[in-house]
Amino acid sequence: MNSNPMRRVPLVLGNKTLKQITDDICEPVETIPSKGWMALFLGAKTLFIFYILTIAIVVSTGMGLLGVNHPVGWGTMIITFVFWVGIGHAGTLISAILFLFRQKWRTSVARSAEAMTVFAVMTAGIFPLIHTGRPWLDFWLFPYPNQRGPLWVNFRSPLLWDVFAISTYATVSTVFWFIGLIPDLATLKDRAKNKIRYMVYGALSLGWRGTAKNWSHYEMLYLILAGLSTPLVLSVHTIVSFDFAVSNLPGWHSTIFPPYFVAGAIFSGFAMVITLMSLMRIGFPKFKDYITIDHMEVMNKIIMMTGLMVGYAYGSEFLIAWYSGNDYERYVFMNRAMGPYAWSYWIMIACNVFIPQIFWKRNFRRSIPVMFVVSIFVNIGMWFERFVITVTSLHRDFLPSNWGQYAWSMYDTAILCGSFGMFFTIFLLYLRVFPAISIAEIKPVMNVGKEDDNKGAH
């Protein structure tokens, strides 16, 4: 494709003018939804309503409807919570970390990836709140002066660190995402054909004008938020892994957990980005010029690399279990691979370590159907990773009299499936309300890799 290897690959295909870019990206927001979108939305919305009903039943009847019991006290709620928080991490990686590394290809996917983060964290946040068993008392999680002593929360508990980490992460990601949206909302306001649209987007754009002074402050703030989000995102999954690692259970009490969890989170999150971007490319064909095959290929490379990283972590856990000489630790890992839950372990290994390896071949990396299927497998595999970590360590304790199985119930299935309804409902609505690609950010990079590259000034 490129005769000169030093030439950069164009980030935006086709010789677009500034106006065309605005028109292309605003189109989904300003037109009647297609039948495909309607079909997906109806499906997702139905699942979402089903989810709300399931939660209502579980909350009103009690946690006993779910399979958690002695000895497996952490189940679907915690597994799926970790799964969704992990999904969110790729969004911040794309929007913040790749921004700091000046990876310009991130521009076209950053908006939707960041939206994915916000919605995934929203979906995740519900689980621990229900898992407390009495969600109407969840405000006890926050330290506020109260009439019970005042009895404060335990600041030495990783579960409380999690409250702070997740709520900070949700707040900062939402703010970061919204700050990125402001100039584009002003664009939508100025394009508005009717009064209601003008008022709504006018209010949302907060009176943005785009003067050089404003842009100067804005770019500085964007850099700062990216800089703050970078350690934040690493801290969040580190703290999520502390929920496990700080306890004294074999299979959990391990120093590899923080990096292992962060790598897994980025792995699963990129898979979800690929799932969503493939659908967006199909749903909005004009986006193919912005979210190009080259962008998808780069993300597939990251999936392959992080897949190898989690594979390395799986291997090193076994090595350390053997090397530690600790009987309980050795038993837990042999039990994972060959015990009653071996099927879940091998689903995890197959989906996370082996299947992504087909991306070594360039044609597969650049094929939308292949990457879509692989991304689904990775999502399944990463859910099973959290299942393996949570359930297999709990179901075989130190004493055989404490052993038992996880009594998976239909409510567990309903909660798990329903959470996808919530996520996709919000994401599909987002695609119709906000520009799914950053208009103001894509314009400065539109000349990268074009014939007269000297114009781009980068």
Added chain:
Amino acid sequence: MGKPSNRKRTLGGMAGIFLEESKVVKAAYKVRESGFIKFDAISPYPIHGMEEACGIKRSSIPYVTFAAGVFGLLAALGLVYYTSVTNWPINVGGKPMFSLPAFIPIMFELTVLFAALCSVGALFYHCSMPKIDPPTIDKDLTSHKFAIFIPENDVGYGEDRIHKMLTELGAVEVKKVAEY
């Protein structure tokens, strides 16, 4: 603190509309060289080199971020110290009451939270946002056109002079703006 009051008052002036990024940057240089100091350039996206062209100083937001981050860190330390050491000390696994390593996650998160939110607050302050229905020079300035706006209280303001200068610099349209 003196400056925002100056900015909040809406002013009339002259605006030149440009169609090309390179022209508007050159124009900003020339306008500044001609002695104008209060002019501003409006663009749909941040332009590389525009800050230099307009002579805009580096944003002061990082100082706010740093101060807010330090405040968040100390506030978090105060919170955990007061609750866990002073107000209701609880012995958790024989750890000392002031068990600093266990408090670091809370302190880190609150540092980031305060720093991020206060930086956003600083942006809103500098850009005088939120604002209901800001004046618009041209609806395409958030899409594909660029503008240079010179307020009427700027040094050496003269309608004919500005009209001539902006047209020479490549403005496709120069118009009088009642308020901006």
